[in-house]
Amino acid sequence: MQPLPSIATLAEQIRSGDLNPRDLIETCLARIEETEPKIHAWVALDPDRVRQEADILAKEASNGSARGPLHGVPIGVKDIVFTRDYPTRGGSEFLEDHVPDYDATVVERLRDAGAIILGKTVTTEFAGFDPAETRNPWNTEHTPGGSSSGSAAAVAAGAVPAALGSQTGGSISRPAAYCGIVGFKPTYGRASLRGVLELAFSLDHIGLLTRKVEDAAIVGSVISGYDPKDPNSVDHPVDFTIHPCDPAPPIGLVHALFTECTEDETRNITLSAVGCLESGGATTTAVRLPKSFANVHAMHRIIMHAEGSAYHADRFSRKPNLFRPNIRRLIEEGLLLPAAAYVEAKKHQAIFRRDILSMFRDVDIIVTPATPAPAPHGLESTGDPLFNSPWSHSGLPTVVIPVGLDANGMPVSIQLVGRHWDESRLLSAAAWCESVIGFDALPNL
Amino acid sequence: MQPLPSIATLAEQIRSGDLNPRDLIETCLARIEETEPKIHAWVALDPDRVRQEADILAKEASNGSARGPLHGVPIGVKDIVFTRDYPTRGGSEFLEDHVPDYDATVVERLRDAGAIILGKTVTTEFAGFDPAETRNPWNTEHTPGGSSSGSAAAVAAGAVPAALGSQTGGSISRPAAYCGIVGFKPTYGRASLRGVLELAFSLDHIGLLTRKVEDAAIVGSVISGYDPKDPNSVDHPVDFTIHPCDPAPPIGLVHALFTECTEDETRNITLSAVGCLESGGATTTAVRLPKSFANVHAMHRIIMHAEGSAYHADRFSRKPNLFRPNIRRLIEEGLLLPAAAYVEAKKHQAIFRRDILSMFRDVDIIVTPATPAPAPHGLESTGDPLFNSPWSHSGLPTVVIPVGLDANGMPVSIQLVGRHWDESRLLSAAAWCESVIGFDALPNL
Numbered sequence A, B: 001m002q003p004l005p006s007i008a009t010l011a012e013q014i015r016s017g018d019l020n021p022r023d024l025i026e027t028c029l030a031r032i033e034e035t036e037p038k039i040h041a042w043v044a045l046d047p048d049r050v051r052q053e054a055d056i057l058a059k060e061a062s063n064g065s066a067r068g069p070l071h072g073v074p075i076g077v078k079d080i081v082f083t084r085d086y087p088t089r090g091g092s093e094f095l096e097d098h099v100p101d102y103d104a105t106v107v108e109r110l111r112d113a114g115a116i117i118l119g120k121t122v123t124t125e126f127a128g129f130d131p132a133e134t135r136n137p138w139n140t141e142h143t144p145g146g147s148s149s150g151s152a153a154a155v156a157a158g159a160v161p162a163a164l165g166s167q168t169g170g171s172i173s174r175p176a177a178y179c180g181i182v183g184f185k186p187t188y189g190r191a192s193l194r195g196v197l198e199l200a201f202s203l204d205h206i207g208l209l210t211r212k213v214e215d216a217a218i219v220g221s222v223i224s225g226y227d228p229k230d231p232n233s234v235d236h237p238v239d240f241t242i243h244p245c246d247p248a249p250p251i252g253l254v255h256a257l258f259t260e261c262t263e264d265e266t267r268n269i270t271l272s273a274v275g276c277l278e279s280g281g282a283t284t285t286a287v288r289l290p291k292s293f294a295n296v297h298a299m300h301r302i303i304m305h306a307e308g309s310a311y312h313a314d315r316f317s318r319k320p321n322l323f324r325p326n327i328r329r330l331i332e333e334g335l336l337l338p339a340a341a342y343v344e345a346k347k348h349q350a351i352f353r354r355d356i357l358s359m360f361r362d363v364d365i366i367v368t369p370a371t372p373a374p375a376p377h378g379l380e381s382t383g384d385p386l387f388n389s390p391w392s393h394s395g396l397p398t399v400v401i402p403v404g405l406d407a408n409g410m411p412v413s414i415q416l417v418g419r420h421w422d423e424s425r426l427l428s429a430a431a432w433c434e435s436v437i438g439f440d441a442l443p444n445l
Helices: A007-016 A021-039 A047-062 A105-112 A149-156 A173-179 A213-223 A255-259 A264-279 A296-318 A325-336 A339-360 A389-394 A423-437 B007-016 B021-039 B047-062 B105-112 B149-156 B173-179 B213-223 B255-259 B264-279 B291-318 B325-336 B339-360 B389-394 B423-437
Strands: A042-045 A074-078 A116-121 A162-167 A182-185 A205-210 A251-253 A284-286 A365-369 A398-405 A411-417 B042-045 B074-078 B116-121 B162-167 B182-185 B205-210 B251-253 B284-286 B365-369 B398-405 B411-417
Touching: A007 A021, A007 A047, A007 A213, A021 A042, A021 A047, A021 A074, A021 A116, A021 A149, A042 A149, A047 A116, A074 A105, A074 A149, A105 A116, A105 A162, A105 A213, A116 A149, A149 A162, A149 A173, A149 A205, A162 A173, A162 A213, A173 A182, A173 A205, A173 A398, A173 A411, A182 A213, A182 A423, A205 A213, A213 A398, A213 A423, A251 A264, A255 A264, A255 A365, A264 A284, A264 A365, A264 A398, A264 A411, A264 A423, A296 A325, A296 A339, A296 A389, A296 B339, A325 B339, A339 A389, A339 B291, A339 B325, A339 B339, A365 A423, A398 A423, A411 A423, B007 B021, B007 B047, B007 B213, B021 B042, B021 B047, B021 B074, B021 B116, B021 B149, B042 B149, B047 B116, B074 B105, B074 B149, B105 B116, B105 B162, B105 B213, B116 B149, B149 B162, B149 B173, B149 B205, B162 B173, B162 B213, B173 B182, B173 B205, B173 B398, B173 B411, B182 B213, B182 B423, B205 B213, B213 B398, B213 B423, B251 B264, B255 B264, B255 B365, B264 B284, B264 B365, B264 B398, B264 B411, B264 B423, B291 B325, B291 B339, B291 B389, B339 B389, B365 B423, B398 B423, B411 B423
Parallel strands: A074 A116, A074 A162, A251 A284, A251 A365, B074 B116, B074 B162, B251 B284, B251 B365
Antiparallel strands: A042 A116, A162 A205, A182 A205, A182 A398, A365 A411, A398 A411, B042 B116, B162 B205, B182 B205, B182 B398, B365 B411, B398 B411
């Protein structure tokens, strides 16, 4: 397959008149037509309207009036994010006819920047753990991961240069890792959650699936920033500039994360990627997890179950059978939780958010395996968010980048974790790692 | 009775050598000896050690080396705040022999500023609603309010120039109002809660009881500021400077708060205080409560019960009968709450914190009655926090100042509410109101 050019290149070519947005849309639509029967990444597409939008944007560009940094660039949107022109079904039968009358704030910002919402991408039901129909472009017998399954598969298939995803446990990082692309989750509170179906409001993050780190930085800075309409949005200056890393970035490694729970082949590929970064000039330092890491998964689970069950309680009391088994179990378990358990989990979250910063005393970036193993075979599971949910719990920003392929030809990735609000440094380090490692394989789709 | 001079005056006289801290301590101790049999404000006092400290501070002052802005100034500390030299019993039989091995951060900061911890003041059990033995200095047949009962009574009795209090519902504002003194609660996250017994961690505030607004600003700025050891502490610059109000401050009034639930006489005295502010040059504007105010009390109650029950769950499972009836009922009810109810209450809190700011569009300060009525007769209840708990829920800073006496000679007070982190403006307006109203009555004790 032929990968799409970078977003910076596309935007520049559109602005300069070298590329007609309509032609770009046709390329994407053709690619979708070709791959969709195999990967099932899209849940709603409206080619005619998108063509009309592209024509309007083409005219504006030729008049020299670009709307913003994404003028004419097509973006996919995970189907839990409200769009006023497409239905937003969240993968659920409850929302079959649900066409919101407003755009989510992040969609509003994309449109204001000139982006074309190409269509809605498949999500697992309510962004939970019930696998959807999407398949992994590297091998359609494997899961693409979840819950941002369609966004990851569509980007990996070269059908769109970027797609919105969301993460409560590992729903951006995991599908990015399984599909061999970049997954970027900004700090909690960075990108507005207004107009996004909830899974667990104090863990939910909006982020991006892209081919390269630079693309994630460009689209990420468009969707980020304070939104007074989201009560959990934080007013903090947005600067996602990627700076050249000179000298190479000091990297922290948590040895336990490499040895425990990581499959041998994945560990070896990850460690040789780390070796490659060291050869490239990066210094690596062993860092220690804080005590509060010990029960981070249990506490994260309590918050997710409690908040998820509160959000769905009304639907659940009316039609429990309309939920799929995994999300239903999450709600059932959540509704049985006593308030005191959730109180303790929220206290743990505040303590962990603070304690985890001790890891960044001497380094700016932590590197871990992105997942314990590559995408599992079969569509029965969306995989394991073990290495991702601590960063959803702490709200720290993360970037996942692919580093190699295993013996079965499935991607293996690393996960980079930065300090709160320190996305510029995180993205700069991630871009540096990406160029040093030079992973450029593409799925044979 | 003879009121103590202001803290600014005391500190200046000590620095200049005009006042020996030992003499000031003797004045306070004499006043305590005189009033304590009637009001029962103190739960722990160690006159000999305090005299020794005063002598050391006197020597330092005479050498020209004052430790800080409170050098030699005695402060009372509510007995839920840890002190390494006094027991911290929190009004509970569970903590009979509890002498913490460290000072709470706020106590550390007071000592660093040169303050003398005069003793521990009576709290209701675990800062809840079970009345303690303290009586109101204006009429010992009335409650002083709770839960900072001893701090309010001691300051009102002229036994100490300032005392630490804490508020989860109305535990600073209400006793201040009932005892005719100033109560100051800074923004949530301002003053560290490390080393303070919890009632409900996301509602708990540390603040001050003083005679005048200026005293509250001085001590408040000493105890405030980021504490990395408190996971809920917020890093925000502290500036509690009182500026002259010229022109007079624009004041917002919520008419519903004056008409609903406020006793006639209290309303009339409050409204004539507002009239007095208007005559002094203040413009008043009617402001509207946001929709989310409607269930603020119910949501506040759920958070308090859920967090309180989680905090005490272990003690409760071991010895339920050691709790008094009101705190026991709070724990029992809290332990029955489902997590989903607490989730909804926390979501409401975030929305209310945001929505309430709409009231400050045209004004910097909101004025309300401080309490629905003056201190109730008898010690069966600590009174009603109805007008105070919304500001604990929202985390907005408040100042209570006395404005008059009712027909029974009991104080009536107003409550001023400011924007988050805007204490300087709030305290400036409060000092202006205080000087315009000129309330100077003292209890006849």
